[in-house]
Amino acid sequence: NFMLTQPHSVSESPGKTVTISCTRSSGSIASNYVQWYQRRGGSAPSIVIYEDNQRPSGVPNRFSGSIDRPSNSASLTISGLKTEDEADYYCHSYRVFGGGTKLTVL
């Protein structure tokens, strides 16, 4: 089994752009699709990116996903940050979740 490693926390100002990384420990990042989930406060997680870079209907196009084979990692980029984007973000691939990244928008 592999692990997915995310930064514990990131912070950025409203209107700016932030990127959250997710690095796979073994095996290729391209071997399995990567998903990203947002969890705000005590709410249930919701999916914001699926299959590496696809955005579900209803998710703003400020959210984008990508994978990078050389670094064996995936990234979630949120542009035009809003205070409502403040949440925990989890990457996921196959049956493995990353440890989560707390995004603070200040």
Added chain:
Amino acid sequence: EVQLVESGGTLVQPGRSLRLSCAASGFTFDNYGMHWVRQAPGKGLEWVSGITWNSGSIDYADSVKGRFTISRDNAKNSLYLQMKSLRVEDSALYYCAKGMGDTMAYPDHWGQGTLVTVSS
């Protein structure tokens, strides 16, 4: 609208058993795989178990293999998780999640969770 409502979580002693349920609505339940995912206090998400649309394929995390059993009743639009030999480290918020497609592909909708506390 997809709705998943978990129930059955409670305080239970180590070594005892517990059965979680998940009532699904708003989608054609027997067309989709389903998952259980948990989150222990202060920890991240952990995939627990998954089941395909027809129960033809089932899988478990190593941490629960041999102790937990996932099942579904498509006639009742319900998903279950039978948990035996519970350990303190099984304490978590347990989420029921709908899969993307009829296999055990990734979750795309989640319930609000049911809390399991294992303590003496």
